[in-house]
Amino acid sequence: MEFIGFPLTTILDIVVLIAVVAATIYAVMFGYHWFTFGSNRTTSMTAMVTFLLGAMLLIGAMFFSTYALR
Amino acid sequence: MISDKIQLEENEYVLTQTRRHWFSIAAKIALACIIALLPGITLLGMHTIFAEMLPDALLANYAAYITYGYSAWLLLVWFGIFTAWTNYYLDVFTLTDRRIILTNQKGFFWRNVASFRLERLQDMHYEINGLLATMLDYGTIHAETAGHSDDEFRATELPHPRELKAHIMTASDKRYDRPDATTAGSVDERASDPE
Numbered sequence: 001m002e003f004i005g006f007p008l009t010t011i012l013d014i015v016v017l018i019a020v021v022a023a024t025i026y027a028v029m030f031g032y033h034w035f036t037f038g039s040n041r042t043t044s045m046t047a048m049v050t051f052l053l054g055a056m057l058l059i060g061a062m063f064f065s066t067y068a069l070r
Numbered sequence: 071m072i073s074d075k076i077q078l079e080e081n082e083y084v085l086t087q088t089r090r091h092w093f094s095i096a097a098k099i100a101l102a103c104i105i106a107l108l109p110g111i112t113l114l115g116m117h118t119i120f121a122e123m124l125p126d127a128l129l130a131n132y133a134a135y136i137t138y139g140y141s142a143w144l145l146l147v148w149f150g151i152f153t154a155w156t157n158y159y160l161d162v163f164t165l166t167d168r169r170i171i172l173t174n175q176k177g178f179f180w181r182n183v184a185s186f187r188l189e190r191l192q193d194m195h196y197e198i199n200g201l202l203a204t205m206l207d208y209g210t211i212h213a214e215t216a217g218h219s220d221d222e223f224r225a226t227e228l229p230h231p232r233e234l235k236a237h238i239m240t241a242s243d244k245r246y247d248r249p250d251a252t253t254a255g256s257v258d259e260r261a262s263d264p265e
Contacts, residue, residue, distance in 0.1 A: 012138060019145055026149055029178050030156060037160050037173075037181065047159075051152050058145040065138035 012066040019062060023055040076164060076171055085165045085241055088234070090227040091208035095158040099151060106147040109140055153178075163225050165238055168245060170213065172225050186223055188245040190215040194238060196231035211235060 001008040030051060034044035078084070113136070117124045129136070160175035171185040191213055198209035209231040213223040228234055 015142065019142065022149070023145070026152070030152055033156055033160060033175070033178065037175070039159075039162065043159070047152070047155065051148070054148050055145065058141045058148060061141035062138050062145075065134045065141065068134040 009066055009069050012062075012069070016059065016062050016066060019059050023059060027052060027055070076173075078166065079168065082166050082168050085167055086234070086237055087162060087164045088228060089163070090158060090161055091206060091229040093202065093206050093208060094227045095155060098154040098158075102147050102151045102154070105150075106144055109143055163228055163234075165234075165241060167241060170223065170238065172223065184223065186213070186215045188238075188242040191238070191242045192216045194235055196235050198231060207231075211238075213238070 003011050027048070031044075031048055034047060035041070038044040076084075117129065157175050157177070160173065160181070162171075162173045164171040164173070167188075169185045169187050170191075171183065174182040174184070176182060193214040194212065196209050196211045198204055198207070203209055208227050208229050210224060210226045211228055211231050211234060215223055
């Protein structure tokens with residue numbers, strides 16, 4: 001299957017890459033705010049681990065979906 | 071402690087600190103959950119209603135695309151939930167024996183820290199608006215301060231506003247009566263005010 005002249009899997013791969021970059025940027029921004037201005041380091045750390053685990057799970061699902069399409 | 075993040079004056083101590091009411095973040099998370107489930111419910115509904123147009127075999131063929139799209143959707147919702155939680159977590163109302171400090175995180179890299187001295191407090195009222203606010207006991211505190219602009223200090227969705235107001239008024243009265251309260255400068259002005 002093609003989309004605007006490119007194989008669809010390539011487009012989906014690029015979107016996964018964009019998602020990884022976006023998640024990284026968000027994680028850095030969250031980390032900066034939570035650890036600089038947050039009241040409790042344990043709460044900030046728990047939130048960061050939860051965010052990263054959730055994001056990794058969802059990006060992993062996206063990645064393996066494109067893998068299944070090959 | 072939250073007070074570690076606030077530059078307190080010498081001998082100034084924190085009387086109470088509070089965040090917005092838990093319902094404030096719970097409502098946003100509930101909304102995010104509804105948004106997260108929306109595509110799944112829509113697809114399931116369409117599959118049930120238009121079973122002939124969307125047979126199981128067709129859905130099975132596109133299962134990888136559906137998983138991909140739904141994961142991307144959930145990722146956006148995930149970002150939204152944590153952005154909302156950041157705004158909740160970093161908004162703090164602090165009452166010290168000298169000041170009220172309101173920290174408001176409005177967005178990434180947009181932080182507003184407002185404070186006013188208890189000596190400047192002229193009038194204060196709270197507002198509990200709505201059924202849920204009444205049942206869960208949260209509301210908005212308004213404080214009018216003496217100043218050139220007569221500006222109003224406003225903190226929204228605070229839990230137990232009645233008790234908080236009483237706490238602030240007690241602290242303000244104590245501050246006004248304290249003999250060493252001249253550090254702010256405005257106590258003397260208020261004391262000499264003919265009103």
